[in-house]
Amino acid sequence: MSSNTQLHPEPQGTDLAAKLNWLRAGVLGANDGIVSVAAVVVGVAGVTSENGPILAAGMAAVVGGAISMALGEYVSVSSQSDSQKSLIAKETAELRDQPQEEFAELVSLYRHKGLSEETATTVAKELTAKDALRAHLDIELGIDPDEIVSPWHAALASAVSFLAGAVLPMLTILLAPPAIRVPLTFVIVLVALAVTGWVGAWIGGGSRARASTRVVIGGAIALAATFGLGSLLGTTGIA
Numbered sequence: 001m002s003s004n005t006q007l008h009p010e011p012q013g014t015d016l017a018a019k020l021n022w023l024r025a026g027v028l029g030a031n032d033g034i035v036s037v038a039a040v041v042v043g044v045a046g047v048t049s050e051n052g053p054i055l056a057a058g059m060a061a062v063v064g065g066a067i068s069m070a071l072g073e074y075v076s077v078s079s080q081s082d083s084q085k086s087l088i089a090k091e092t093a094e095l096r097d098q099p100q101e102e103f104a105e106l107v108s109l110y111r112h113k114g115l116s117e118e119t120a121t122t123v124a125k126e127l128t129a130k131d132a133l134r135a136h137l138d139i140e141l142g143i144d145p146d147e148i149v150s151p152w153h154a155a156l157a158s159a160v161s162f163l164a165g166a167v168l169p170m171l172t173i174l175l176a177p178p179a180i181r182v183p184l185t186f187v188i189v190l191v192a193l194a195v196t197g198w199v200g201a202w203i204g205g206g207s208r209a210r211a212s213t214r215v216v217i218g219g220a221i222a223l224a225a226t227f228g229l230g231s232l233l234g235t236t237g238i239a
Contacts, residue, residue, distance in 0.1 A: 018094035026161040027070060034163025035219050037061045038189045039226040041173040042165040042182060046230025049178045058173065062166045066159040078151040084143055090138050102136060103128060109139050146212055168192055188225055191220040 024225040040061040044054045062107035095102050103124060110120035172185045194212045201211035 026157060027196050027200045029158050029161030030165030030213065031200070031227060032069065033062075033065060033162040033191065034168055034192050034196065036065050036223055038169035038173075038185060039218070039222045041169055042185055042223050043082040043226030043230040045173060045182050045185075046227040046232075047234040054173055056230070058170050062163065062170065063132065064167065066162045069162045070155040070159035074151045075151050077154040080147055081151055084148050087143060088133070088137060088140055090146055091140070092133055095132055095136065099132075106136060106139065113139075115205055165192075165196075182227060186220075189223065190216050190219055209217035 037058060040053050041058040044057040048054070055075045106124040106128065107117075107120045110123050111117060113120075115123065124135070134145060137145060169189050172188050173181050174201055176184045197212035197215035198208045200215075201208040
């Protein structure tokens with residue numbers, strides 16, 4: 001009973017880490033939506049004060065960015081999911097064809113964790129009797145067969161987080177009076193980036209002030225560069 005109690009916190013910790021990773025990915029997706037869409041609409045605002053071109057360019061950036069984020073996440077998670085499923089199939093076959101060798105391997109792995117031979121054998125027997133595949137996947141590969149990430153869920157989460165971030169600069173640039181739309185967008189976007197940087201650092205356990213400063217500086221550079229380029233093109237008559 002004591003052995004099971006000692007081993008129980010690990011899946012809980014793994015589950016918490018997975019949830020925090022998902023939350024952090026959502027924050028980063030929103031951050032991408034804020035920066036990329038803001039850079040586009042501010043750049044177009046440097047060329048023209050007309051709402052039509054700004055709306056068209058902004059919507060293109062929103063749709064294209066969301067699809068790109070979703071596709072990238074789908075491909076990445078699909079590769080991870082395929083790899084996990086392949087490892088599970090391999091482990092299942094080994095348990096079917098070489099049960100004794102696999103049991104000895106399980107005992108050896110618990111011995112390597114610091115358990116005595118007797119305790120490691122007892123733990124291995126109890127876990128094998130309960131769910132041999134889960135026991136091997138846990139200690140050998142760190143895989144929980146119930147937590148294989150869905151590529152579709154990951155793609156949807158990525159797209160939604162990007163869209164959530166993109167809404168802010170789009171609404172600001174379109175609803176603000178033309179005279180203050182660009183500076184107001186700068187201010188609101190940089191404040192939003194400071195918040196996402198702070199939250200991302202809080203989740204990851206890093207320095208919040210440093211993370212917020214980095215993302216604000218990066219966002220400011222992106223906005224200044226695109227607005228400057230747009231203004232240059234508009235002044236020279238190229239655009």
